[in-house]
Amino acid sequence: MTTDDVVIVGAGAAGSTLALLLARHGIPSTIVDSRNDTRLHPAAHVVNARSLEIWTQASPTLVGALAAMTPPIDTVNVIRWCTDVRGAPLGEIDLLSQPDRLVEVRSHSPHLISHIGQHLLMPALWEALDAEALVDFRRGWRADHVDGSLLLQPPGAPPTAVVPRYVVAADGANSILRERAGIAMRGPILANMGSVFFHAAGLYPDGHDRPLLSWIYHPDFSGVMIAHADDDYVLMTPYLHPAQPVARRSEQFWNDVLPKVIGAADYRIRSTGTWTMTSQLAETFRRGPLLLIGDAAHRFPHTGGFGLNSGVQDAHNLAWKLAAILRHGASDSLLDTYETERRPVVTRFAEQSTTNHFNLDVVTAPLGITNRSLHRATELMAMPWLARIPDRVMATVADRLTHAQTSRTRRLSKDDARGRRLRRHMADAIPTQEEHFVASGLEFGYAYDGPLIDTSTEGPCLDGDVAHYHPTTHPGARLPHTPVCDGDGNVRPVHDLVEAHGLTLFTAAVVDWSAIVEDAALAVPITVVALTAPVPDDHVHVIESMQVGERGAVLVRPDGHVVWRNRGGKDSSNQLRRFLESAWAGVYPAGGDLEPARAANSTSALD
Template structure:
């Protein structure tokens, strides 16, 4: 017999660990299983965007992430460089701008970070442990079967080879692209499984001499024989990776010597000591799951979406999946909401995953502009003998871009124009990062125009479904609008103190905690009402994940009924539905800060 409140998280990557931390902060003790022997030791994606930093701030982990990473737009790392090799001709470069402020103030307390996921995974693990949580490594989930009250999970100890079955009230599959959880419950993926195939060579080398004066996030190498992307994950330790397109070539083609020769050509010098510590291959996919939930089993992260890495959206989308899911699961477990509230998880997050998939594919396709301008197929698969032959050889048929005549100057300008056109790919645009909005789900539309869908620009607005605009006079996240949001229930940002009494009554009536916050200039700045889109007497109701539930631009005489309806919608209930308050750990009653 399962404990109907028990939660199993399968997979201890950034998504699974984030879900576990959020549950621990709400008083739960989720079981976390991972088939690996320990934490990841190989980096992969490397960008933690602004919205994910805000989520980490709620988890108490953002300071550690900032210490472990570096700002994406820092003056010494805010470049993307296209080059023949690190030591030869440079084709062009793109400067990654800092996230712009709105004319009403900064967009967030944080910027995007360049941080290797294995470092992020380690600090999230440390945060979970600090909260009393654990991860059981070497535990492989072989299958998940739905039951009347939850799920039966078949588990095998990797070390001992022994199998067992355990029952859980809820299962969250965060077990990656090949998710056993997803396959067990019969959910399919839509979209191309393979757009391209790559080999990743992980190595350590002192390349400071080659990148001096142009420290970059990425180096796109387009040489005669060798092509790919060089990523410096950790400057201090000289840890690098090179992504090499290999098509259908077997991995046996690239032994240690062949991989080292490829790296020497990408660097443009054989006079470099290289320590290769791992080589792997992977498929670039563009897929989204047809469903995110089957009964008491839910999916998050790569288990339900796989993007090309062109945009740095995969890991961030997974962390934000967990952010959307956990508060809803908590409300269901505590009987403040029916299980149907969890249907809104897919309603809200699946369109975001599809948007991110489409954008990542567009970014990939747009890279062809550079190839066309250069006359070089920079991501064409390498041949089996790619590392053999002289290092200093320009791609055949390509105009020498560094020569002094007029034709070369025209060529350089065309290449730079094509590179500048990649801004939405590399700039982590605020529109993609912060401007996404839910259109259906646990929210009440107010008829206002939706936020812009532009990937780069973003004008904050408290449109229902959108992330609440950031505002803080102090500049600290904890003092900001986002820092005031309750981890359960509903938070009100009110321009009239009469909403405090209404919040108290609705909270008692529904059993849902409501936190009333004064939308005043002293705390949030002179433009706070403009940011929220409210006038005198107006109010904005916000969910625990920071997305706007409901808004009234002005005072409502029927405000009590309207707020009650909004709270019911946020918890998956219609306005006329009977409500039985649960006996969870949060006591009903409005908290006031007004």
């Protein structure tokens, strides 16, 4: 096994996570990125608890570093609608207004959803890559894919053609590898967005709430502002044509807009950018040895925070399967289950993100400003025949259309019956947006279906609620969180006891199930783990969380998803054997390792 067995192109959150997880499985990899340094301009900022669980497996040191930069939850709990930053809010959602709900969410995981700007997250991920002996991290290297070969080009040198066993395209929304493979993206373009990353110390005086998100409806501007650490902010607004000032003369545009919107001239622009908001999935996530993960495979609106987190989940799903092939002799066809399992999940994320985006219209429709009208205008301005019209004309038309929309917000500042009615409508509608910001049901409740999951007994795990997570050990679901004692008596999250190799069987009846596993003489490696509560009073809770009673068992694969469960009984041994022989015999045919792990700095065909 050499580092060119797996080459990952793109060291964003998805690619970095995959490299770190592969290392935990003893798989060396090479990861290349065209950048020498991480991007300053932040994109994502929502890091959900499931991602933190996955990173705990990938690199406990990384999770410690992230914990140190995570803001206290009582500083990121307010979502505000307003006409400008310093004006009175039109309405708010306080995510901490329901203490019982917070207690419930805390029970689902050792972690809480966090808000860490990608400009802070990625240096921590890259530091973890540099520290990992089984990862060969190559900064400033470009990659292309031509005639079945991967071309890797170091800085200032000609490219070299290599043929890795697997190439993972983690190179983002505009993936070169996906394009070279002829894999199209399917789905609509919703909007074009311009953004500015700026520093403004003291924007919110001491003693005043500093909203995490501010939806701003100003006569000269319509958009959203995201609060980051250290008095940094991102302000975003849609535009209709690439010749508009926000895209073509961005710094000048933002210097004109910022004083009006934030009510202060004391700011410093750190960077500007543009991006395209889409809801798209690749037509396939795999073509031969090429695998797509993260934004290369799927792109969502920012409304929901699913983008970065879904890429981390892709890596989690894929890592143990690559390990089973490269170290344990599994068939290459195991990788076909990656798309089978992940596509329905990310499709639901895309649908929910798009729903969130358009549901914002409930608040603003009386103003005549809606995301649906923006979508129609975006599609109209992209019509091919309009390309014949000079850019300066199109920019003028687009600016006038934009101003016609934003100027409608003047009604909100009028102290007349219509103004009061508009403000009251918005205030009444704002609570309907909570599902946009609290989606525990999707954060923890996504489940898999496919040939590795026992659906013959209970059927597929059905989609649950968006906002509320209902823990279950139904096959396909994530194993519910509960603290248990390990073999040394230490209290640990149950997910920490899931084995990286083979399957893990959790049960309170350890003697019985150990005998069943031994008598079955199964080729699939199974580790039996006792469900031991930290204190006797917690025993009932631990057993109930597994939903199989005192005599039953829950079988879990390396990524923490349940594949089979049984309440115990006379035929338990036969049921377990039949399921494993039909679904898992080909996953671990060699039982043990085919080849030991090797440090990434050993000789490689890529050098």
